[in-house]
Amino acid sequence: MAYQWQWSVFLQAPNAGQTYLDWLLSGLGVTMALGLSAWIMALLLGTLLGVMRTLPNRLVSGVAACYVELFRNVPLLVQIFIWYFAMPELLPGGETLKAMPPMAQQFLMAMLCLGMFTAARVCEQVRSGIESLPRGQKGAGLALGLTLAQTYRFVLLPMAMRIVLPPLTSEFLNIFKNSAVASTIGLLELAAQGRQLVDYTAQPYEAFIAVTLAYMLINVSVMALMRLLEHRTSLPGMAGK
Numbered sequence: 001m002a003y004q005w006q007w008s009v010f011l012q013a014p015n016a017g018q019t020y021l022d023w024l025l026s027g028l029g030v031t032m033a034l035g036l037s038a039w040i041m042a043l044l045l046g047t048l049l050g051v052m053r054t055l056p057n058r059l060v061s062g063v064a065a066c067y068v069e070l071f072r073n074v075p076l077l078v079q080i081f082i083w084y085f086a087m088p089e090l091l092p093g094g095e096t097l098k099a100m101p102p103m104a105q106q107f108l109m110a111m112l113c114l115g116m117f118t119a120a121r122v123c124e125q126v127r128s129g130i131e132s133l134p135r136g137q138k139g140a141g142l143a144l145g146l147t148l149a150q151t152y153r154f155v156l157l158p159m160a161m162r163i164v165l166p167p168l169t170s171e172f173l174n175i176f177k178n179s180a181v182a183s184t185i186g187l188l189e190l191a192a193q194g195r196q197l198v199d200y201t202a203q204p205y206e207a208f209i210a211v212t213l214a215y216m217l218i219n220v221s222v223m224a225l226m227r228l229l230e231h232r233t234s235l236p237g238m239a240g241k
Contacts, residue, residue, distance in 0.1 A: 005206065006201075006203055009201050010206070012201070024194070024197065024211070024214065026188070027189050028214050030189045031189045031190040032218070033107075034107060034187075035114075035175050035179050038111045038118065038179070040115075041116075042114070042115045045116070045119040046120070046121070046122025046123045046125070047122065047123075047126050049064045049120070049122075049126075050064075050122065050125070051152055067119075067120060067123070070120075071116055071119070072120045072121065076178060077184065079113050079116075080109070080110060080113045081185070083109040083112055084106070084109045084113075084185040087109065088105075097109075103188070106182065107182075110182035110187055114178055114179060114182075118171055118174070118175050118178075121171050122171055125167050125171065126164060128164065129159075129160030129163045130157075130160045133159055137155055138151055141154070141156070162234065165226065165233070166230065168226075169222070169230075173222055176222070177215065183195070194207045194211035
């Protein structure tokens, strides 16, 4: 039997005043909010861990290395199940978490999972960026009277972050794509809304073409933003500029 295309299905309203297109836009909004909040967390935590991995203190660098090994070697799907099902039972404030509205709890657990998972990957990017710098830069900063913390803040990190901006762009894109695993714990993000639309309309091609285009729109927007940032922060004579 030939497939019957019905693009007008998005304008149909299963609920009063809400169309199937509204469902997809709602899922897109959740995906954007989840990805951005998890990325902010991942960037801040990952940068801190990346600095820790390059410090001369073996205990501090060892803690960061253990974090990276743990979160990079456990599948993301397993991690999100642990966060959602196990952590509320194990954490001291677990009862408060379980008392939250379901969507708020799902969003929070998904954000923590994605943020901490991606932080391990950001950590390695930042570490490699710092270690790629000439050793003389650190020594020059200390020779000028800067403390180690000031040397990292004003000398090493500004240069390292420019170097690792392209790979960080990939991690930024990945966090939006990885957000689809949040549907496994019931969060109605973009992918989940697409599957729900298929269940209600029996029009899978239209639904998932729309979902694909939405993910492409996110990725193109992120790439354009990061290219602009890379252009604005580039230094002449650095990294082939």
